[in-house]
Amino acid sequence: MSEKTERKRGRAWGVAVWCAMITAVLGGLPWAASGRLPERLATHWGAGSGGPDGSMPLWAAAFFPALIWLVLALLIVALGRWREAATSDPVMRGRSVAGLFSGGALLVGAQASIVRVNLDHTDWRQADSVSLWAVGTLGVAAMAGLAEWTVARRGGAAASPVVASGPSMEIPPGERFVWLSRTTNPWLHWIGALAGLVALAAAPVAVSGLVNVPWAVVAPFATVSVAAFSCASAQARVTEKGLSVAFGPLGWPVRHWPAQHIESARAEDRTPAQVGGWGYRLSGLGTTVMLRSGECLVVHPRRGREFAVSVDDAERGAALLNALSAQHGR
Structure with a gap:
């Protein structure tokens, strides 16, 4: 399918x-x-x-x-x-x-x-x-x-999206391009949806006064729903300006690395066990947005810790970032 x-x-x-x-x-x-x-x-x-x-x-x-x-x-x-x-x-x-x-x-x-x-x-x-x-x-x-x-x-x-071609490429000066890759975690979506349904069902009951449902009960389910949806999907975007990674269905928040601030990028296989679980994780490997096991786009900035995100076609995105970094280096 x-x-x-x-x-x-x-x-x-x-x-x-x-x-x-x-x-x-x-x-x-x-x-x-x-x-x-x-x-x-x-x-x-x-x-x-x-x-x-x-x-x-x-x-x-x-x-x-x-x-x-x-x-x-x-x-x-x-x-x-x-x-x-x-x-x-x-x-x-x-x-x-x-x-x-x-x-x-x-x-x-x-x-x-x-x-x-x-x-x-x-x-x-x-x-x-x-x-x-x-x-x-x-x-x-x-x-x-x-x-x-x-x-x-x-x-x-x-x-x-218009996708740049080739895992290693030369970018002609002045050429405009964009590379996009999006990954979702269905389990986190289900958790967010179920928690959201509980909050949506409890809210009208609380408003109607039929049952004395305290908002302190509704709020945790709403919070879990928002948090799960925010960590359930990520979209990596590479343009001549650098790398942007947007989270959640609204595409917010967004983390951005200018091209001149990226020293290198690579594709690397990672698992939840290596980074400490699912979602937005901090570990000895740096920051990892773990949505599924396997290929990740890993960025090594000139300052700060490494950042990795689970996306498909990570090798092509890394090659494009490396070409941008080389251009700024020259």
């Missing part, structure tokens, strides 16, 4: 899991709190008074948001595929996935807010104001969509 096919299959599974999780939360949250909710739930608030002026029975408050989400998700996926096929632009796919993330976050936030303000009231007219929760929900949805769109844009921009 090609790398492109694997990415498409992984993206499809990710979208399916996200859609199923949002559907379950939208439909299940009101029923889970039914013992503490009135027979009808306040679902609309007037712009002038700020008080509730519309309601739905509990079954409708659970069913219709889930139905709206499923229809919205189908339309976004179908539109994204049509626009990508029509334009052959991967950024179009990024916009559709960003719409799924922001739309799901918006609906879950709205549902959790509605449950929260109706909780422990005997009549829907007694429901609290939803204004503060609405502002927070819009902010979270906007950040989720922006983050996913940024990931997709970076993935699309790096899809067709």
